[in-house]
Amino acid sequence: MGIIINQSIKSTFSYYFGMIIGAVNTVILYPLIFNEKPEYLGLIQILIAYSLIFSAFSHLSLPSIIIKYFPYIKQKGQLFLFSFILSFIGFIFFCIFFYFFLNDFITNITDTLFLDYSYYIIPLVFCISFSDVLNALSRSHLDSSTPIFLNEVFLKIYSLTFLIVYGLGFIDFDLFLKIYFIGYLLKFFILLVVQLYHDRLYFDFDTSELKIKKMLKFGFFVILGSTSALLISKVDMLMLASYLDLENVAYYSIAFYIGNAIMIPARSINSISTPIVANAWEKNNLDLIGDIYYKSSINQLILGGVFFLCIWSNIDNIMLILHDFSPKFSGGRYVVLFIALARIVHLISGVNSSIIINSRYYKFDLLSNIPFLFFIVITNYILIPGDLIILGIPISGINGAACATFISSFLFFAIRIIFVYIKFKIHPFSINTLKVILLLLGLYVIASNFNFNFDLYINIILKSGIILFIFIPAIYLMKISLDINNLLLLCIKRINLFLFKI
Secondary structure (H helix, E strand, C coil): CHHHHHHHHHHHHHHHHHHHHHHHHHHHHHHHHCCCCHHHHHHHHHHHHHHHHHHHHHCCCHHHHHHHHCCCCCCHHHHHHHHHHHHHHHHHHHHHHHHHHHHHHCCCCCCHHHHHHHHHHHHHHHHHHHHHHHHHHHHHCCCCHHHHHHHHHHHHHHHHHHHHHHHCCCCCHHHHHHHHHHHHHHHHHHHHHHHHHCCCCCCCCCCCCCCHHHHHHHHHHHHHHHHHHHHHHHHHHHHHHHHCCHHHHHHHHHHHHHHHHHHHHHHHHHHHHHHHHHHHHHCCCHHHHHHHHHHHHHHHHHHHHHHHHHHHHCHHHHHHHHHHHCHHHCCCHHHHHHHHHHHHHHHHCCCHHHHHHCCCCCHHHHHHHHHHHHHHHHHHHHHCCCCEEECCEEECHHHHHHHHHHHHHHHHHHHHHHHHHHHHCCCCCCHHHHHHHHHHHHHHHHHCCCCCCCCHHHHHHHHHHHHHHHHHHHHHHHCCCHHHHHHHHHHHHHHHHHHHHC
16 A cells, blocks of 8 residues: 555645635635626536536546556557547547537537537547546556646646636636636646656557457446446536526535535545556455455545544534625535535445456446436436425435435445455455544534634634544544554654754
8 A cells, every 4th residue: 555655645635735726716716706697607517517428438438448458468559559549539429429419418408508608518528538548547657646736736726817817807708718628628738748758658559469359348338337427426417407507506516516525535545546456456466455445445434534524513614604705605505415425435435446347347337337327317306306304404406416416325335335245255344444433423523512703714723623633643543544544653753854953
């Protein structure tokens, strides 16, 4: 886990720094700037959501193919040539599909604003697809921190800059949207230059080493599985746009961002763990896979769990801050709860998806995704326009969409964990999992009794500080995670060296 922790530290820095910038964008600037026109924010979210889904078709699952077969192929240039040729073919097919079937594609989107700007999806799909291919290339060389930095820091600083320019009235919305999406093109070019600079990208026109038929068969199942997984993650937003309007998409996206923030540790750990799991499968090292499976689960639960606790303990203060910037955006507290609970389930599952995709049972990734895609569509269909009240929580509209995501996520990851256990006799749990959950519950009871009457921001800092002041020593003393303990010792050592120099 040494290289995982090393890359995870770098990646986590980018994620958390990006989270701060993203929080400024999402919690402050978006509600403030789009207060009068929330449908503009909803439009941006829907365009990106559709572009992400179609990019999964466009790149024909090549990121997964690269990561899986990278350890097996000695002449890497053959794999890279195959990847880029197939990417271009996939993008051309997507353009043909988009041109001829656009009307069918947007049938359920009645908002004319979306129709006016739907053509932005084509360049976005290009940038996202080829960035994903370069991202996989970088990760295969065990460099996950570079693409993460570009995605989490560069893009968000870029967005922040032009949000302010637009908010001050220097440009209109049409120009802002063009500039906003140019950021994705810049990210692609920077990532390309980095790969060329490190001599990671080169082509070998002799493709004799490639088992193309086998790779395409793998890609076929992965593309269906990954696309259905993307649909699962975006269907709530798409159905909100269909059943309600782009304004509700905007309100949902703000609350969704807050709840989804606890995924930051998982994203950094999974990004570097996936190629290592692929290497372990190449050597049939099930012990290493089981070790990564457990450690990723417990580490993600610790980091994401305390993050969730800090968010939910301060949810009233967070909603009041949103209300100060725009009352329209302050009604998503239960969206935050349901999305955060769904992500906790995801965190506990560790690198479950990487284990399945890189194993001989990769077809199960599709077989488990498609039924749950139908399930989440049905639950959204019932809950978004519904009028249920559960434990005093109104389950409809944006709350219904978030609740559908939680229910589906719980069932989805439960079945996948059971599958991995049945096939490989490994699971991500131990008594330490229960200890962390009990510690988090106990801390929530304590934190809920602390109420301060200071400034909203100071209240959040104080309550979060109390939680961390208790949680960090408790985790260290209970020796739940050797990786977390070593990381804490490293931080203490560096702080001491800094103070000594002073």
